[in-house]
Amino acid sequence: MSSSEEFEMEEVQVPQPAQNMPAEEIDPDRTASTLESLNHQNTADDDDDDQDEWEEVDASVQPTTSQQPQPGLQITLDNAAVKRPEKKDSKPRKAGPSPEERAARLASHKIHVIALVANAKHRNKLLNDELLHARMLSLVPMHCQLAFSSLTPSNVPDPIERSRLFDKALKRLLDWWRSSFDIDYNLKTLLTTPYAQTNDELNKKRKAKGTVDDNDQYEVIRSEKSLQKRALQMKGSRDMSAQLFTALCRALNVPARLVTSLQAVPYRVQSQPTNTVVSLDSDDSDTQPPTERFMTWKERQRSGFKGDDEAFIRGEAVSADRAPPQVKLSSHRRRKPKKGSKQDEFDVQSPPIFWTEVFSRPDGRWIVVDPIRSLIRTKARNMMDPQSAYKYNKMTYVVAFEEDGYGKDVTPRYAKQYGTRTVKQRPPSTKSKNGDWWESVAATFQRPYRLARDDVEDAELHQAQFSEPMPQSMQGFKDHPVYVLERHLKREEVVNPPREVGRFKGEVVYPRANVQLLKTSENWLRQGRIVVEGAQPLKRVKQRAVTIGRRRVQEAAAQAGEEEIMQGLYSRPQTELYRAPPVVGGKVPKNKFGNIDLYTPTMLPEGAAHLPQKGVGKIAKKLGVDYGEAVTGFEFRQRRANPVISGIVIDATYKETVMDAFEEWQSQQAEKEHEKMVRDVYKQWQKVVQGLRIRERLKEYRGNDQQPHEEVAGGAVNPGTDATSHQNALPANELQGEIKKYQPGTHEQSLDTITKAQRALPRRNRLFEGREADSEADATDEGGIDQDMEEVGVDNANKNKDTLEIDVPAKVGHPVALDVLIEQQEQEKSASAQKVAHDADTTHVPESRLRMRPSRPKRARHSSSENTSSSRRITRSRVSHNSTREDRKRNDEAVRVALDISDEKEDDASDDVSDDEVAPIEISSDEE
Template identity: 45%
Template structure:
């Protein structure tokens, strides 16, 4: 009876030994039995497989790129508005009234009093350092280190978007979204929980000045306004924290050495160590809760004094002294389990930004040195460009685009509060590895297309360039060319300065091969020594011909674009046993192809009955090109020597289709052919006009006949009121 009541689960000797080990290591001698089902490790693997990161498709990649571009433009607009707020006259007057007079007068360094340029520069740096130190240590405080702009991963942004209220079609197409109070409240709640800071106007900045505290971003913006109030040339520099378009790398924690089943070590299974690697983290999650004492309840909350050591605990807005022994350690509540069907919403506490580089900072123009000096108003440092670049590419603050906004060009622009302040890209000043790291995080450059970021910054740049702009361009160019060699192999790919031979494309050759260094034993060359080569056939399509006695710089496998070439390659492979090779030549190995002149008005033709005219220089002397459609029929009717001009090829369905653009005739026959063509074109246009008129008349006849049929049907079968309407419509 007992044997039938309890079903037995088939187990091996190893499982029994494991069960006994778990029983010995369990607390109070309790043995846990699991009959059937899946183990915790199998469940964890199943959930990890369901929640795994799938590779990005081309559609996902395009969507992320468009979202990245839109976010960059929105951040540029936001920074432009903040820069305009920094020019507010009332805000600058209020800041100037709070500034000590010695700090302001320290910037009065006239050349007549200090003729030495080095001395003026030293005094300017001292005054600037004193101003930054006073601002960061004495005047303004950071109220909350979690407030400020930061880079949010794609999954976190997707969770925020999913939490937004759904909009109707009328709200999307119209302007009624602002009238929904619940939508605005939800947006404000999301921005507050995610570390956002709401500033409505310059009055919000003035309020922060009176409070003398705010976020790191506001601190930097107010410092820019103060510097402009002191008469200094100040820029508002911002590092755009756009949503990344690349897939984030997921770091998986590694098991400790000696860890066994479920990540437990031998010592943990024997009861001499933590049960798992995360036990220490779980201990940190424990929270202390004081035990209410009887004396406290009876004496109105007053506990007797004790000579033992007291612990100060902040609770309910007041400080109490209680015995650390009278404290329960309770485990913090765990979040609900994550399932594959419900994505995680980004509700976690914002990360502290105190250890991250600033997102906003300032640049002050030094007239004596004629260059821009970076200033960090949060830390109170100057001339430390390396402190603005983050250490990691996956942190809360990243550096992709750094844009500097200047003040208005004239006082009239500042007073009228017009959209002033031209901007420019200064990323090269603050990045050490722009070509190896930063440029790869931006929007990729497509072939035969202009750079998207260059087109965007063209709208922000000053139309009339100044001398200081030329000097800054030279400084940024020097910093780019002085970039050090990448430390990783991936940094050499598409690097603007350095290149490895393994990263060359099929048509690229390094000449001359001058090593400038070595990377793990592999020679490194200059990118400027990379030459783009082409085959003799491709050079001919550009109107150039390979010179005599020129040897190819590189041999590559011939590409089979058309079906005919593929068959030829297969036959050659069967006969020779190796693939067909073709040579590549550089441009300096070719010259412009000049065909021989025509004789007696005869146009030369190739084997296909036309003439190659891939470039204007390929037109023979004494001939003329007539690029008109249908002109070949006219020349054929006049029995004049001509040849159809082949200007290129289109590859469709594994075939090379020639592009025919007009004809080539002798120059003495040009007028005759053109007169006949224009006459033929006029006659064709007249015939087309007659056809259109005939089609229009046929449609009118069809319409009138239909109206007649409708009127007759209404008269015979319709009512009395509808007959008059039909008759009037027909008449």
């Protein structure tokens, strides 16, 4: 119950239009952009202008996006602009549909088919409702029920007799159904409409914006209850009659399929005069008295209805014959000869789109039952396939759903001209899109396993295609699955052997099965096959000149007055598997281009090995091993075919030698690469450290000026420690901004930056891009640094060591020891200490921090910064007080250059630092 309410897909009449509407439907009012909106959007669009300027924009399909104007340019699209220019001189010829419309039509068709399949599947499921079965059984006369239930092998041992009795019982049931079920012909059924008409209706509905309530024209089934209601009333549409009859059969324990002919919008446009396009909700049906509109056929008969049949015809209200089939139906058909074309009209006995298949257990086969027209057939061709003139009922796909929910494509059983017409109404399968579309859809509802009766049925369905009469028209032969005419053979096809199975208008008809696909000898080689010696081509065709080389040859031949170059085509049986000449004495046989054709693995010469690794050729050369480059395919560029070379082919005996050498070479390469990377790492570290030193010096130089503010700004420093710190507090905000702007962060953050940057290391010059959005959290989070360390490969054991090993997670996973770097720094430090003794403790690299940081909790850092504050102030005092803001900026610039930080990157970095984390760089040289 609840599941059925979730799945409401009922009476799908038309699909939603595809996204790409036909170009003609663009509303000019929407696409015209005003100057005002142009100015308004200018600023927002400026950034994109540079790159967007020359981008190709398909203005025809996206009217809304074209509202974004380019500066200084106003584009107004209207119908005239998107319509194809027409030829002036010759008589106006309507151009074919645009690619968008083609795509839209195809999509509409496919979506509609899928929706109808889903609808049928769902409705089929509803028919299994036990309450529905019970209610229906309560209506069926007892003798009908007994007729089926008594048909057991024990009661009737003779299978022929059982079969006869089954047919009889079925006929009686059908008779009862015809006399009891009241078909309301006014209700719309799931018939199709031509594409243009569907589109018209959709547009109408769109304009009306849902005010049109046509529910009364449809038979809305929301759940099993709706079906139960109609079953008790014994009243409904033609479709309902078939559906309920199917349910009834199931209730009587007779296996029954719900069969439906899917009436999807055709994806092809049938050429038709516009005046025959009549809307479904056309005016005449509205002008009819309601009493007439809602009369059933029975009532019409009773009231002696002699009115116009047009309304019934239009609304797909088919007046089927409720009298026994032998009654002449033509007396009920009163047609206006001139109104509309004949194809608009309905035969009262036109085939339905829902019917039933009943499985006869005695016969072991499916019997076709049409409960609407009260027909039982074992052979159903000509019974369900409507005349081609009927516009609203086209047999293209017929699916049958069984009680277990699985379905089957049974179209060949019902289509009069399955190969000639029906199959051609389906979307064609193209090579680029994998396989046949409908087959892929049908596969979704087919039973995943097979029953014995499936085999029997499939054989029957397959046979049905061949028992079909030969086409009666030229078009019918085109792409026919069984027959073929010589004129429809493709360039690379031939009938071999040319067995004549008939004649059509003097032309020989061949079986399609004898058509062979041909290829040139070169093409066969690409398949790993070679034309056997002495084979004569089955066909000769003009050579194509696609590449420049071929073109030149052809032109030369033409100039020499020779005949056109032809090439022979061969069939597969004329070829054999290509065997490359074997390797002799370690020498690999090569082709005229000095390489080896290896389009398929079978083309590998005997005794040879294929080494597809890149760069292995170099090794083989070094080792003096004879090799040939393996050509596995071609790429086409600039009218030239370029071989795709993948690896080499060598004598198999050398395989291991070469591979060993190759692997060694590879590891050497890797090592080299790693060494280079390590060098780069040191270089980068050096650069960073130097930059930090410069900055530190600069900060002190600045700090003497406005030292207290910086401390206030830096949350890590206790503001209360120094009495002077509050005296020159005025430009605090400004200073803070400065710091934020130029300072990538505290040491931790710098380290953080660096460690993160390691990840990007092999790509040079990206050292400072590494700051990510999460670093703000890192800065505030107590374990942030440690986490980062872990991220970059510092294992816990290392944290308490004096050296810090950072695993560089690049191509090579060797750890990079920083102690080398630190050693360097210490050397530098002692050197500078000798030079300028009192400068030694000022701004050197925080090597101790680099070493110790991971093991130290954050609080300890705070205390250490307090300890060092006095020494820092001392050094700062040496900086000249005359420095101006401009000076500072210049210096900052220098720092940035030194640090190789672009403005943008630096901003990114500083943005991550929250206000209270903007601390001055800690100088913790006191660790030793």
